[in-house]
Amino acid sequence: MNSNKIKKRDGFRTNLGIIAATLGSAVGLGNIWKFPSLTGSNGGASFIMIYLVSTLLVGLPIMISEIMMGRRVKANAVTTMQTLSPGRQPWWLVGVAGTLASFLIMVFYTEVAGWVYAYIFKFFSASALSNNPAVTSGLFLDMIKDPVQALAWQWIVLLLVGFIIVSGVSNGIEKWVKKLMPILFVLLIFVSIRSLTLPGAMKGLSFLFKPDLSKITGITLLAAMGLSFFKLSLGAATMMTYGSYFRDDQNIPKTAFKVMLADLTVSMLAGMAIFPAVFAFGFEASAGPALLFITIPAVFASMPMGHVFVILFFVLAAVAATGAMVSLLEVPVAFFSEQFKLSREKATFITVLALMIMGSTAALSESLLSGVKPFGMSFFDLYDFLTSNLLMPIGGLCTAIFAAWVWGFPEIKKELSNQGALGNQFYIKAIYTILKWITPILVVIILANGLWPKG
């Protein structure tokens, strides 16, 4: 290996590359169906307001903490936490839990992404197209119950993401997200204009944006907080790892804020692409996977030029999912390559292989393994539960506590002002205060709810 390469650690080169990569991580399947369906079923505009507040009080402070600690140490998450923790305190375990979380999210996220990729190809043939949800439902069930299709698409997705990762941080991740993010925005605007100009589109818009205060309950608050967590890729060492590739002159709070706003814009546009069409054609606004894989294909097939728009919509979803998966895969790859001094090629190969093996339990959970129910859940649901309800909130909580209470204000101030070069004292003080007193309490509530669900 070239010795010059070993000395200097790879990182993002440009400001634009940093924004594109961080936004690429945040934007994902969460925007395409989690945000629209939660907003739709929780009171529209009032839910969006609550989501915004919890993004400011929970999401942003944790995102900024992860990035600043990653950038300080410039290493994988385990080494980062180990280096920053005083004495022999075991904070490196937070890095281990985060790395494990990213790996486990990949195990099931790649399966859903595989379905999205599969749909692009299925809809190339017009015979798959139908405006009848019963038919699209059959298409979806046939796919997830077929072990060969389910596995093959997941593995194709894994190989593709592995291909991007193996080329490195600046030559792989940065180069690709700079291409993918503009495509995503163009497609999204295109599809939402089509949807908004349908006759009857107003009904969908009012569904999405009319506040309905009667729908706000304790559960709504929790859903909003959980979403702000998942949306900004927190609690899984993802932002910490990306932070380690940030440039020293990057304004971290400003970047995090911009990414949050752009991510929100994508979510709103996705909502505007979906709901006007759903209502214009008289469909039910179903939630979860059914919305993305059963309702949407039928809705888009109903419109003029539907064939083109179905394909564009799934290309858009595939692009969004890919940026998120790249950030997830980078976490274990950075860890393996640095911890065990492996080349990037080897570390990627091992991680992708491990994901193919573990991932197959998620891919086959609707077919060959449908009878196996560890802890009463399918493998797919188990990985989702472990990460969303356990590892991510715990990781986020420990990150907030560590940053504010252990690492402390002087270090935070140094890192967020770029050693005093930025005049952002007021913002740093505000971020610190929220992080110390408000964020941990709110995350404990999310965690408690995830472990002891309603009823």
Ligand code: TRP
């Ligand atoms: N934010 C992505 C989405 O909305 C998902 C994601 C990527 C993620 N990396 C993560 C979620 C890390 C939690 C942790 O789809």
